[in-house]
Amino acid sequence: MLRALAEGFGHQVLRFVREGKFALLLALLLGGTWLSIDVYRYLVVIDAPVAVLDFDNSALSRTLRTYLDATREVRVVADPTLGEAAARKALVEGTLAGVVVLPEGLSARVKRGDHATVVVAVDMSNILVGKNTYKAVSTAVSTVSAGVLITQLRKLGVRKEMAFASAVPVSIDEYLPLNPSTNYAVYLVPILAFALLHVFLLIVVGSLFLPSERPPSTVHLLGALLASALLTFAVGALFLWVYLPALGVLPQSGPRVLVANLGALIGLDVLFAAAVARVVPRPLTAFQLTVIVAMLSLMFAGVTWPPDMFPPVFRAISEWMPFTPFARALRILLGTRASFSDVAPALGQYVRLAAGYAVALGISTGFAWLVARLRRVHP
Amino acid sequence: MSRICLLPRAILSELRRIFLTDRDVLLVLLAIPVVYPTIVSELYERTSAMERPLVVVDLDNSEVSRRLSLALDATPELELRRRVDDVETGRRTLRDGEAEVLVRIPDDFSRRVARGEPAAVKAWIGAANMLTYGVAYPGLRAAIGALNEEITTERLQKRGFTTAGVRRRVPPVVQESRLLYHPTASYGGFLIIGVLLLVVQQMVLVALAFSVGRRREPGRTDPLFERAPFVTTVGAYLAQSLLYAAGTAVILFVIAPAFGWPMQRPAAMFLLFLAFIGALAPLAVLIALAVRDGTSAFQLLMFATIPLLMMSGFAWPLDQMPAYVRAIASVLPSTPALQAVRLLSTKTGDLSVVLPLLRWLAVQSAAYALVLVVVAAGAAWRRARRLRAALAGPEG
Numbered sequence: 001m002l003r004a005l006a007e008g009f010g011h012q013v014l015r016f017v018r019e020g021k022f023a024l025l026l027a028l029l030l031g032g033t034w035l036s037i038d039v040y041r042y043l044v045v046i047d048a049p050v051a052v053l054d055f056d057n058s059a060l061s062r063t064l065r066t067y068l069d070a071t072r073e074v075r076v077v078a079d080p081t082l083g084e085a086a087a088r089k090a091l092v093e094g095t096l097a098g099v100v101v102l103p104e105g106l107s108a109r110v111k112r113g114d115h116a117t118v119v120v121a122v123d124m125s126n127i128l129v130g131k132n133t134y135k136a137v138s139t140a141v142s143t144v145s146a147g148v149l150i151t152q153l154r155k156l157g158v159r160k161e162m163a164f165a166s167a168v169p170v171s172i173d174e175y176l177p178l179n180p181s182t183n184y185a186v187y188l189v190p191i192l193a194f195a196l197l198h199v200f201l202l203i204v205v206g207s208l209f210l211p212s213e214r215p216p217s218t219v220h221l222l223g224a225l226l227a228s229a230l231l232t233f234a235v236g237a238l239f240l241w242v243y244l245p246a247l248g249v250l251p252q253s254g255p256r257v258l259v260a261n262l263g264a265l266i267g268l269d270v271l272f273a274a275a276v277a278r279v280v281p282r283p284l285t286a287f288q289l290t291v292i293v294a295m296l297s298l299m300f301a302g303v304t305w306p307p308d309m310f311p312p313v314f315r316a317i318s319e320w321m322p323f324t325p326f327a328r329a330l331r332i333l334l335g336t337r338a339s340f341s342d343v344a345p346a347l348g349q350y351v352r353l354a355a356g357y358a359v360a361l362g363i364s365t366g367f368a369w370l371v372a373r374l375r376r377v378h379p
Numbered sequence: 380m381s382r383i384c385l386l387p388r389a390i391l392s393e394l395r396r397i398f399l400t401d402r403d404v405l406l407v408l409l410a411i412p413v414v415y416p417t418i419v420s421e422l423y424e425r426t427s428a429m430e431r432p433l434v435v436v437d438l439d440n441s442e443v444s445r446r447l448s449l450a451l452d453a454t455p456e457l458e459l460r461r462r463v464d465d466v467e468t469g470r471r472t473l474r475d476g477e478a479e480v481l482v483r484i485p486d487d488f489s490r491r492v493a494r495g496e497p498a499a500v501k502a503w504i505g506a507a508n509m510l511t512y513g514v515a516y517p518g519l520r521a522a523i524g525a526l527n528e529e530i531t532t533e534r535l536q537k538r539g540f541t542t543a544g545v546r547r548r549v550p551p552v553v554q555e556s557r558l559l560y561h562p563t564a565s566y567g568g569f570l571i572i573g574v575l576l577l578v579v580q581q582m583v584l585v586a587l588a589f590s591v592g593r594r595r596e597p598g599r600t601d602p603l604f605e606r607a608p609f610v611t612t613v614g615a616y617l618a619q620s621l622l623y624a625a626g627t628a629v630i631l632f633v634i635a636p637a638f639g640w641p642m643q644r645p646a647a648m649f650l651l652f653l654a655f656i657g658a659l660a661p662l663a664v665l666i667a668l669a670v671r672d673g674t675s676a677f678q679l680l681m682f683a684t685i686p687l688l689m690m691s692g693f694a695w696p697l698d699q700m701p702a703y704v705r706a707i708a709s710v711l712p713s714t715p716a717l718q719a720v721r722l723l724s725t726k727t728g729d730l731s732v733v734l735p736l737l738r739w740l741a742v743q744s745a746a747y748a749l750v751l752v753v754v755a756a757g758a759a760w761r762r763a764r765r766l767r768a769a770l771a772g773p774e775g
Contacts, residue, residue: 024679025678025679032685035686036686039700041700042700042701045695045696092727106552110552113548114547115547115550115551115552116552117552117554117555118552118554119555119557120556122557122558123559125721125725126721127561127564127566127569128695128696130564131564134556135517137554138556142550142554146550149549158538162495165497168527169497169498169534170492170497170498170527171500172501172502172523173500174502177470182509184695186507187507187508188509196682196685199682207674207678287674291681292414296419298685299419303508304508305422306508309425309428310422314418314422328476331507332474
């Protein structure tokens with residue numbers, strides 16, 4: 001038995017080295033993951049081009065321009081000849097992310113004690129760039145506005161220390177747990193990398209149940225599953241301690257809990273693929289279903305699109321997908337110094353899912369055994 | 380030349396396989412454009428993630444602090460789920476995902492406001508999900524901004540300013556915003572239309588590679604494919620094209636309108652998708668020729684979807700990527716096609732605006748066609764050499 005297990009293990013390892021398809025799949029995992037995450041090397045969207053049409057050309061309008069240019073999100077495109085039509089064309093073509101119009105008489109209105117309006121047009125066709133640009137422009141305008149109000153209050157005789165409190169009575173001290181610098185690498189990179197790892201494992205394990213690729217015996221199959229799991233584990237460790245730190249995402253939690261979370265995902269994936277292969281009668285359909293579930297896992301995990309926005313049926317399905325507890329726990333484990341108790345809900349979900357998959361596997365195996373026995377008795 | 384004459388036979392052979400002898404290919408061609416877009420559309424049907432869960436620790440429990448709590452709850456971005464007694468409990472709700480924003484109002488909040496001193500509230504916002512952070516943060520800022528305006532107005536009135544005078548003065552600079560092309564900034568409307576193009580790409584690549592791969596499997600070998608693999612694969616592509624077009628029509632004229640995904644002119648979008656399918660042909664044939672069996676198509680091609688989306692510049696701007704990633708992205712057909720999709724979904728229905736992107740797509744297609752010709756010619760030469768060697772074998 002041990003010999004068959006070792007044979008299954010060895011054969012599966014050799015497939016990743018010798019068999020073109022599996023070697024390519026492994027290369028795609030390592031290369032594709034690196035490319036997917038290195039997209040976010042610069043962490044945040046910076047220097048979106050914004051044109052300022054300054055028809056006032058006063059100290060106030062120049063201050064606004066300077067404040068805008070000082071933000072990391074936008075850079076002011078200096079083209080004094082740019083007219084409204086050209087700005088509109090540039091927005092359509094995507095060469096400008098936004099236009100800020102400072103109308104004539106801006107400064108004079110403020111000095112008279114009237115509202116002055118700044119018109120801001122932002123291209124929201126890419127919401128990521130659009131929201132960043134909008135936030136930067138709004139921050140610059142509200143900061144300058146608060147400064148103007150403080151100056152005005154002082155001119156009206158309000159004491160210096162009271163003027164600030166009158167202009168900004170309530171301020172916010174912000175704390176951003178799990179992603180203090182609000183960068184996209186922390187948000188997406190770990191989830192993307194492990195979603196690809198999860199797809200890889202389900203494809204490899206799902207393939208082992210296809211008639212053309214199934215090892216000769218159940219023990220050989222176990223050996224092959226073990227080899228696939230260990231290889232995936234090694235790649236997962238590579239992601240955790242090499243790929244992610246290369247992009248500045250350093251795991252905050254200890255290796256024990258990180259390894260346990262990775263191991264739980266791998267174990268659950270193997271169990272899931274085995275259960276699907278047993279429950280679905282046609283091997284090709286079972287494999288296709290496994291691949292589809294793998295592909296949808298990222299969206300269903302609720303770490304990019306929040307689960308409270310899912311339709312109720314999808315929310316329930318999401319809770320039965322192996323990647324969901326892993327993704328939730330991973331976010332906590334990477335962003336904080338967490339222990340097992342901090343990820344207790346995910347651990348509980350792992351146990352529930354494993355039990356569910358094992359029951360499905362057991363029932364379908366028992367049913368298949370019964371059918372085979374009945375066929376033998378009543379051919 | 381004689382092999383080219385096999386093209387009509389290859390087309391008929393593929394049609395026969397799809398509709399009569401190998402229903403698995405038909406299943407792939409139907410399932411990919413119907414099931415996947417429907418599931419993804421259903422998932423993002425609510426388009427915007429509003430009313431993010433908020434928990435408040437109100438240590439002041441005064442009229443002003445309650446006003447702030449109500450102002451936070453009144454924003455469309457936030458929803459006050461509950462009040463807790465201490466920050467530790469609040470932080471636990473953040474960690475467990477029950478809340479995404481925690482606001483702590485200090486016990487001297489109302490006293491400081493009444494004295495005219497600066498008051499600060501502490502806010503913890505879960506930024507691990509940038510999407511929900513991007514919703515919750517502006518909501519928090521808007522509520523505090525509105526409260527600030529109210530307090531400033533009250534203070535100035537107490538100092539003898541008239542109501543009209545204060546209203547004119549606070550705030551001195553007002554921002555009038557025009558959110559162009561996608562004013563709701565909804566996530567579903569932004570993302571899904573691009574995903575639909577990738578679904579079409581997967582339909583073309585997977586279905587063709589699956590069908591051609593099946594012809595190479597032991598027990599299923601196809602004499603026509605053995606004789607002329609290149610022409611048979613091109614024939615299979617042409618035969619499947621009808622179903623690609625039908626699948627695209629279902630996606631763009633049935634599924635997308637049913638979920639309200641933005642398109643300025645559906646007909647223009649359909650033409651763009653057809654152009655993309657056409658431009659994909661050489662690459663699809665190249666991949667199909669390389670695949671050894673039907674399952675390899677799923678094993679290798681499904682895996683490529685996520686990296687393709689990431690590198691395309693559809694979500695993360697191309698100019699913010701490292702140069703080598705940009706270089707790789709520039710040779711992928713999905714890169715110009717997705718940029719054109721963005722323009723036609725949000726900005727204009729005018730195809731002339733996307734002409735530069737279509738030219739880029741055409742150049743890529745021509746380059747892949749050239750590679751395909753070289754590969755096919757090489758394979759034909761090798762086959763001929765093998766045949767000559769086999770014929771010469773017994774004598775020599």
